[in-house]
Amino acid sequence: MGRYLLGRLASLLPILFGTSLVAFLLIRLVPGDPAVALLGMEADDAAIAALRAKLALDQPLWMQYFSWAAALLKGDFGRSIQGGREVLPLLASALGPTALLSAAALAISLVIAIPAGVIAATRRNTAADYVASFVALCGLSLPSFWLGILLILTFSITFPILPASGYVSPLADMGGFLRSLVLPALTLGAALAASTMRMTRASMLEVLRADYVRTARAKGIAPSRVIWRHAFGNAQIPIVTLLGIQMGQLLGGVVITETVFAWPGIGKLTVDAIFARDYPVVQGAVLLTATLFVLINLATDLIYTLIDPRMRVA
Amino acid sequence: MTAPLLEVRGLNKIYRSGGGFLRAPREAQVVKDVGFTVGRGEVFGLVGESGSGKTTIGRMLLRLTEADSGEILFDGQDVRALGPAALRGFRRRAQMIFQDPFASLDPRVRVGDAIAAPIRLHGLRPAGSVKDRVVELLEMVGLSAAHADRHPHAFSGGQRQRVAIARALAVEPELIVCDEPVSALDLSVQAQVVNLLADLSARLGVAYVFISHDMAVVRHLASHVGVLYAGRLVETGPAAAVLGAPRHPYTRMLLAASPRPHAAGRRERAEATGEPPSPYGREPGCRFASRCPHAVAACRAAEPPLDAFADGARFAACIRAAELGPETAPAPEGAPSPAFQTRMALLRAARAEGRAASPDAPA
Amino acid sequence: QDKKALTVGIVSDPVTLDPAQMASFFELSVQYNIHEPLVHMTPDLKIEPGLASVATPDPLTYVFTLKPNLTFHDGAPIDAAAVKANFDRMLDPAVGSPRRSELGPVDSVEVTGPLAVTIKLKSAYAPFLQVLANRAGMMVSPAALKSLGADFATKAVGAGPYKVVSWTKNSELVLERFPGYWRGPAPIERVVFRPMADETVRVTNLRSGTVQLVDGVPAQTVGQLTREASLSVKQTDGLGFNAFSFNTTRSPFNDVKVRRAFAMAIDPTAVQKAVYFGTGAPAYGPIPPSIGWAYDKSAPRPKADPAAAKKLLADAGVTAPVAVSITVTNSPAQVRTAEVLQALANQAGFKVDVKQIDATSLITVLRQKDFDLCMSPWSGRSDPDGNMFNYFTKTGPNNFAGYSSDAVTDLLVKARGVPSQDERAKLYNEAEKQIAADAPMLFLTFPATIQASVAGLDWMQYPDGALRLQFAKFK
Amino acid sequence: MSAAVMEPTVATRRASLGRALAQDPRATLGAALVLLAVVLAVAAPVLAPFDPELPDFTAILSGPSATHWFGTDDLGRDVLSRIIYGARASILVGVFSVVGALIVGAVAGLAAGFFGGWTDTLIMRVMDVVFAFPSILLALAITAVLGPSLQNAILAIAVVNLPVFARIARAQTMVVRELEYVDAQRALGFGPWAILARTIAPNIAAPLIVQGSLLFASAIITESYLSFLGLGVQPPAPTWGSMLRNAIGFLDMGPWLAWFPGLAIFVVVLGFNLLGDGLRDRFDPREVR
Amino acid sequence: MHFKREKLARMAPDSSALHLTNDAPRPAAGRGRILDVHGLRVGFGGPAIVDGVDLAMEPGELLCLVGESGSGKSLTALSVMRLLPPGARLTADRFAFDGQDLASASEEAMNRLRGDRIAMVFQEPMTSLNPVMSVGDQMTEILEAHRGLGRKEAREVALAMLRRVKIPDPEARLDAYPHQLSGGMRQRVMIAMALICRPALLIADEPTTALDVTIQSQILHLLDELRAELGAAVLFITHNLALVAEIADRIAVMYAGRIVESGSRADLFADPQHPYTLSLLAALPREEDVGRPLTAIDGQPPAAGQMPTGCRFAPRCPFAVEKCRAAYPPLAELAPGHAVACWRAPLERNVA
Ligand SMILES: Nc1ncnc2c1ncn2[C@@H]1O[C@H](COP(=O)(O)OP(=O)(O)OP(=O)(O)O)[C@@H](O)[C@H]1O
Ligand SMILES: Nc1ncnc2c1ncn2[C@@H]1O[C@H](COP(=O)(O)OP(=O)(O)OP(=O)(O)O)[C@@H](O)[C@H]1O
């Protein structure tokens, strides 16, 4: 077990190396020059050349990569080209709000989706099933920028009870934070809930017919226990997988929700950096996300073994 | 005589279980030092205590579970050393009928397709006649073509078992590991299947490792038997000898406990005493000692070796085997009633008559 | 409603708060609140004293006299030495400041008294004071520069009405009133800028009261917002233009007839109506009506004439339909513009397709002249020179069209050196005529600056769109 | 049993997937909805009452009327015609990006889950890396190399979806590979790939199908995002997603601009999900029909 | 195992109250019968597969249901649990457990019975155990549901039960998962689960197929104890006639969805009447048959859709005559308690 964990963590190194290399090359594949992007329309060639020299963009690619990677090994992610902030604190400061939003959205999604999915599966082809699926599909078809705006219209304008946007640090003002969290978390949660609900339903349908569910019923235990402990207990693997994926996607950033709610998350930061060709930030963000994914997936794999004793690690 | 079809030597298997997320695994030696040989056309009956490792041995023979150590020679070839391609070749020649037929059938595949797939895979019949072959196989095990397009869940337990048998036979293997192949069949179908297996063995030289708890069936089919107790062979030898004159106390106990039809009422069976041994952390000495009526102090000291005795064709792992001597054959069955005998005679006669009248007419 | 604090929804986070490094259009909304220029511009584009008053003994000499006893946010005195240090920094090639080229022909910056600085130019440069009313004139604390190092970009210490309290990227830039501001402390104590990239989001936030003032109000919502009593929408003619550059260096637009044929197919008024919903004004040249003294009211305003355009194409000897592509960024207005152009041009013998690119690629595409017709909008400057020199002189950095007219270059160079406004206006108008004839660019509209606030906020709108919140207060 | 009696059953037992689905009213409805969209896409030139790309400055933002059933947009274009034409790109994006990702992702996940060990590590870590790249960056890079086009938007979306399918397939495979019927297939001599394709794949299909029909919606919406950034379909060609996206700017002035593309997306998503449910049921032999 | 008597009493469903709520009175159930089934039919939309089965069981009785594979034994058993697979339709003239009509009982009422008063051992021990729950949890939850025992208490009881079904090393097995057990151990776990609440009726569907005979006999002892202690009735489905001969009080023989013969053990073994029963007995492997083929019945059982109009065994029966093919013989009592569905019984009198 310990060996396995160590092995998985050790596999981070080649992954990070690969990711850093790909990230480095990919962002440079995109046309456009950070110096030009920074200096804008007015800059003359001299200013651009000066900036390029300052950013070491005039050096051969491999040199750029190695000096970046070397600094990285020392924990130095460099500074943003746009505005000169240090990359690591910049990413960290954006990851916090994203993580909080993600957690809230996932929680909302789970609270809605799992019961809805289970009910839809157990009451298959009844009104409950149809309504749950219908609502889920509405949630899916409604892009988050629309849902977000509609929520703002409803809860900030028509019934002005929640702020339309903005992020309040929970350390500064917990109440304010929670109020600012509600709408974006709902927006995101709704989209997640739709998939989780449908996945839960499908997965439950797979197991509800199993012989062991029949055995459970033959024991005369409470129907809820048959459904939750026996059926749902066996239906969790795809759901957990999906949650792992969702968590990854959320932590990678949710640009649109962040944009609509002016939430200072990592998604918008990354996308802005991509568009500004802010190489160090993009590279740093990709590395950070890759690390997070590897950890999330490791956690997912461990959870599998807890859910299903037949699953082996390694 | 050429090399036997299957030769097993020193097979061992340890399971690590409970090695979950937080706990350290526990080790259980479930198969220890098992060896036997099966010649072409022979049936090796493997009987023994439930949980003694029969299924595990069967799975190891086909490399579905990897043995920890030991040798499995199939037609002189070391099965444990086969590469992936050679392994597939080997599996065309050796088959397994699983203990739980339902678990071993893909719920999403119609049984007709399940049987046809290996035929197609190994190109055993031209494409056009695969269907016919499937129907033929189904009928061999007492099912009909109508069953071919059903999914496993729509079958009864015995029907599933027959599907599993038909599927194994489809490959036309030289060796079949049968794990309780007839336990879920009614006697008539059981007779049909047993006859079929015997026929294949006689005509085509198919060999079986036949795992069963039914001593009558084992006696009927097997040429040799091995008696397994707690992962170890405690007695082996020719079937008639072992089952007719058991030497090991466990074998005796098995035979004594075997129910017999026509017995007048319930016989008082010697309720086995003691606990079956735990596979985790075995105590030294004979595994059966805790339940053995003949156990002495020496039995608990050291594991008795599987010693040859008598003519050298029989082996038993009991230090007192010689001393105890062969048990007399178990008490004869209670005599059938006159009414029974009359009607049975009528049945035989009527059958014989019917067959003579139309040799191949369906009943 | 808290009358001491104002939250402003702006289009984007600034990149940097260091005026010497600012290059993005988006810093405009915050820059005047943190930094104070030497001279100040009024809403009608007049120059008035700011940190300093100025005297111009001759066209090449500018003498600045700083107001006494002023300090930067950090308490450091604003004296001649500080001013010189600022200019030295902006002019230092190693700093790579975009201000260097704006400052033009500066020859020397001398400290001529404790509060007096004299700047000498190599050649006459009429727009100089307008330039100094902008970023190039913004003074920062040299002491803070030294102590903050690279962090100066995020912490900026200037002399404007507000000082920086904190800046969380993409979240909020919090400013607090600076008591030592030379005009006296601003009425509103605290200002928070919140970047909201999406125009709909900005408007929604204003309506919900989450922010009280927003920049960049989309034209199509003006009608609706005006009707809402709780809101106040302000619009004024902007300084910039929305125009497209023809690539005059390659076929088909290397032929002036083809360019003119394309221009003939387009009716700027149609674009103004369809894309800007009637806000702003149609454009027929680079000088907007907001620069009243230079705006040519009498210039011809041709209507779209597809038939004539087709004829001209025939004259040019090209076979219709002429396939061209229009390159635009993904801003909704630009895409709509491209769609309108496409529809109109297609009726006049062109076959247009639209290429969308991201904003960063735009500059590269323009500079590499990898386009047929590409948007090249300009946010505008308060002096016509700022709207023309870089675009139409042969070596101007913004001459994306590859336009090389000796006549126009001469006119524009000459206009820089002439002190008289009337004189300059004539030169510019002449250049505009030539440009109209050569059609290196396709002028469409002068977008209006549209901003909106809650009705209770009293604030001043400037044509450049920059917010100067020292003049804002809650009623 | 006599062969004569059995023959018809044997011959007809492979009821075609289509016929089986046709017996399921919801799957039929789903298929009808999807078919409707496909017909719209294919027959757009015949069906559309107006030129979807031609602005009409005299009819900007006019609500639904007898002439313009779904109203007109901010450039006076007929919304109905744009929806009809928009079906083309949207359906293509939805179907190909999902199906492409599903096939490749499922194969990768199957292999990873089945073989475990190094194969698993290699495949899944590559997927992690792919997953770590923001879709915008991938789309930009793909566009940089191949130029902007619908195909490249599809490619970008598919690449982003790849790890999703791979992870789901892997997890399910890890469950199924431990089942005895997989052992049975091995014992019958089937090679790993045959087992993956014939035994495991059908048994893990359900969650993949569900996820596929869900991602269909998100693909349409992602496409609009990519197109909005100039990385997909180029204006003025309509797609449902970009129509919806554009509509947000006209919340007050033209709410119908959002209704109809939203409805179109919903209907097709509904169609695919119903069809997906039907497919799932098809893969479930215990389904009582 | 020491159950708290009060608890038992509290948990026992008030059957009379339930009975009173039945508004449509059914044919009165036999007095003192624990199970009373008459005219049970089960089908899957098509022709009935179980086609008119009658079963009556007294408390403490062990009834062996034997018969052709696929004849509907398991479906009959599942009917009593009301746990038929989806799509199955059940009808019955009379269908009572301990006087309570099962056909009309609410799901809640059924649920109270299941696991407590009626318990079942399923035929497929591998797939019938929950793969992701430990054996112990699967056992204790029954006690928690029906006896309100706490976790620790329940575990103790479960442990004792595992010991009684002779699972080696029961402490360790309590935390094992089904896949770690051998086939026979799974089967014993199923048995332990079914017995843990000491049901009034135990339905055991081929419960000992994977058990070696020594353990099998121990399990049977356990059943005997249960019957003696509690008067529990056991419906025992098996193919092992030798076993039947030892344990059965009464025997019912099924063929193609119907009961063809029923009677006491003595009746069936000493005086078998139906040709199918005879054929089964004839197929028993005997020592003297070693080396010779066993006698199977020629032909195949009829498929559900193609049931002969007459006796269902007629196509395979060597004694069949016209009458047999024309009409189905009723299950008629030849002697008290011994019923046969055969036109030609007794054979020695009717066969020339
Ligand atoms: N879900 C189902 N759908 C259709 N037919 C079914 C279904 N389940 C069972 N059957 C059929 O019903 C018949 C009776 O099945 P059942 O399981 O009761 O037999 P059984 O008597 O228990 O046989 P065995 O001794 O082999 O277990 C069988 O012929 C089987 O094919
Ligand atoms: N995956 C596993 N992990 C741990 N222990 C296992 C595993 N599989 C089997 N065992 C143990 O190995 C032993 C032998 O099991 P096996 O299935 O071979 O017995 P068997 O002889 O076939 O018994 P039966 O007659 O009951 O089927 C048992 O004690 C069982 O608990």
Ligand SMILES: [Mg+2]
């Ligand atoms: Mg076994």
Ligand SMILES: [Mg+2]
């Ligand atoms: Mg059965």
